[in-house]
Amino acid sequence: xxxxxxxxxxxxxxxxxxxxxxxxxxRPTARPFDDVRRVIVVPxxxxxxxxxVEYSPEPGRTFDEILKWISWSxxxxxxxxxxxxxxxxxxxxxxxxxxxxxxxxxxxLSPRSVVAESVARTLEATGWxxxxxxxxxxxxxxxxxxxxxxxxxxxxxxGLVRVRDVEAGLLSGFADVRGQMAMPRTGVVLWEESxxxxxPEQIPVETFLHDRDFARQEMxxxxxxxxxRLANELLYSRSAGR
Amino acid sequence: xxxxRPARLAALVLGVLAAxxxxxxxxxxxxxYPEVGVNRALLAAAPPRRVEMLPVVDRRADxxxxxxxxxxxxVTSRPVTDIVGEALLLELKKNGQIGTADRKDxxxxxxxxxxRLDVVGAYSSTQYVGRVVLAVTLADPRSGETLLIRRYVxxxxxxxxxxxxxxxxxxxxVALARTMHDFATDPELxxxxxxxxxxxxx
Numbered sequence: 001x002x003x004x005x006x007x008x009x010x011x012x013x014x015x016x017x018x019x020x021x022x023x024x025x026x027r028p029t030a031r032p033f034d035d036v037r038r039v040i041v042v043p044x045x046x047x048x049x050x051x052x053v054e055y056s057p058e059p060g061r062t063f064d065e066i067l068k069w070i071s072w073s074x075x076x077x078x079x080x081x082x083x084x085x086x087x088x089x090x091x092x093x094x095x096x097x098x099x100x101x102x103x104x105x106x107x108x109l110s111p112r113s114v115v116a117e118s119v120a121r122t123l124e125a126t127g128w129x130x131x132x133x134x135x136x137x138x139x140x141x142x143x144x145x146x147x148x149x150x151x152x153x154x155x156x157x158x159g160l161v162r163v164r165d166v167e168a169g170l171l172s173g174f175a176d177v178r179g180q181m182a183m184p185r186t187g188v189v190l191w192e193e194s195x196x197x198x199x200p201e202q203i204p205v206e207t208f209l210h211d212r213d214f215a216r217q218e219m220x221x222x223x224x225x226x227x228x229r230l231a232n233e234l235l236y237s238r239s240a241g242r
Numbered sequence: 243x244x245x246x247r248p249a250r251l252a253a254l255v256l257g258v259l260a261a262x263x264x265x266x267x268x269x270x271x272x273x274x275y276p277e278v279g280v281n282r283a284l285l286a287a288a289p290p291r292r293v294e295m296l297p298v299v300d301r302r303a304d305x306x307x308x309x310x311x312x313x314x315x316x317v318t319s320r321p322v323t324d325i326v327g328e329a330l331l332l333e334l335k336k337n338g339q340i341g342t343a344d345r346k347d348x349x350x351x352x353x354x355x356x357x358r359l360d361v362v363g364a365y366s367s368t369q370y371v372g373r374v375v376l377a378v379t380l381a382d383p384r385s386g387e388t389l390l391i392r393r394y395v396x397x398x399x400x401x402x403x404x405x406x407x408x409x410x411x412x413x414x415x416v417a418l419a420r421t422m423h424d425f426a427t428d429p430e431l432x433x434x435x436x437x438x439x440x441x442x443x444x
Contacts (some may be wrong), residue, residue: 055364058276084366125429126284163371164360174399197369198397229420235427239282 032239033181033190036148037130040139041120043112045154046195050106052098052205053161054171068218090141099159103210111223116153116178118227119234121153126235144184148173153230158219160205163198170202173222179230193233197226270319271308271359273414275329275422277336278395281428293339293398294346294383295331298323299353301377308414309359318414321359326376329418333426339435347438348389351379355393359414364401370410372398372417378425380434390434396421 033172073079113136120134135143139150156178160171181191199222208215300323307315308322318325328354331341356375361368361435373396380390398416402409 026372053366055369126427127429128284128287162362162369165362195397198399200373200375200397209380229424232424232427233296236281236283236423239286 032241033149036181036190037070038146038148039123039129039132039151039181040143040147040149041116041123041132041134041151041153042139043110043116043136043154044152045112045156048111049154049157049159050099050103051157051161052095052102052171053159054095055162074200087171098205101209102108102215104158104221105212109216109219110155111155111158111175111219114220114223115155115175115227115230118224119151119153119179119231122228122231123234128235139184147184149181150184151179151181151234153227155223155226158223160203160208161198165200169205170232171205171208172202173199173218175222175226176224177230179234181234189239191234191237193230193237195226195229195233196227197222199225250331253314267333271316271411271414272319273325275325275332275415275418277332279419280332280336280422281426282337283423284429284432285333285339285426285435286433288339289336290338290340290436291347291438292342292345292365293334294343294349295334295341296349296351297326298327298330299351300354301355302357308357309361311359311361316359316361318357322354325418326352326354326357326374329422330425333422337426346383349381349383350433351381352357353377357414359410361410367401368404368410370400370413372396374414374417374421376421378431380431389438390430392425392428392431394421394424394428 017033070076070079117134120132123129124132133143133147139147142191154177155175158175159173161174162168162170163172164170174195176196178194179192182189199218203214203218208218258364300321302322305322307317309316330350332351334341353376354374355377356373358373360371360373362371374394376394376395376396378390379388381388396417396419398413398420400410400413
């Protein structure tokens, strides 16, 4: 029995190690930039893709059930990947249809611009900077010469996502955003960050798809929240390591 | 026969440990806010104030768990109020504010309104959404007047492959970090702290 004690202790230690969270959140890429006083914020990146992500387990779950019934079939190895492909295809088509409807409701709304403007407003409200300017297009040579740093804001994906398992038909707005602060003449990157931003609220997807004003208001709130989030991370990194 | 008993006992202990450790995948999630990641932020722009931080209150609707996964409860290894309280103290100290119970300039009361991990199961992947909602109230220690009420909401969303067992474990860490960063970069909070007269220098 005495010989088993070290083994038991080792096993206990190993099982508990696995229960700790895997790693602390990664630190943002940043170096101190306390001396940055004049900043230009500009929308950047390509088009933003609107997505409706419902994470539906169907029809894949049903395919799995059918495959269980015919477990004797010699074609199992082929049928399973085929079922996965069909599942993905059906859901892609359903979600793409809803995304197309939603996009038509949101025409004229530029997610990059809304987020970039929100970043500029949030930075300005701190009083930490002498000048914060939001410009819709790439800054001119003269504007670059005057600025200490340029913040570029991109929104690769935005849309609606299901955030709880039990509430079908209720989705939350989201925006996956990227920000980068670089010095204009040297191109030195002072800060870089990506954020997945999700609305705390859930909204009925059908109302979103049929009420244009409601859809626009909801997405503007989410995009502004994304801008604040990005700006807060920038502010938090300003004195990183000091 | 009696010689077999120690071996059986050892096997039983091993079984219990496996079940209480990671065998039940949802037990004792260690949510962390590491000091090494804490920066001086906007809150440091306010002059140092003597802050009494009251014990963090748990105002969640369900205080027994932070979520469910694979039929089991997800619980934290330490009380949620301790996790949040320690994170707040780290931010206050790093930003030059002094935690104290006497001759205080301001009283900070915090309440955890949500601390949850939602799991959305898809066909071949799982989405995890961590959410921390923290209500913070600043009050005048002498008159009891409320100076500021703020809510900070940190949300983190991650999709992991169904086969992955560890990709979700730091989702709550990220949600907590975002809440704390919003706290430390709140210009209104810094402004109220700046306006407070110190007990030493009225």
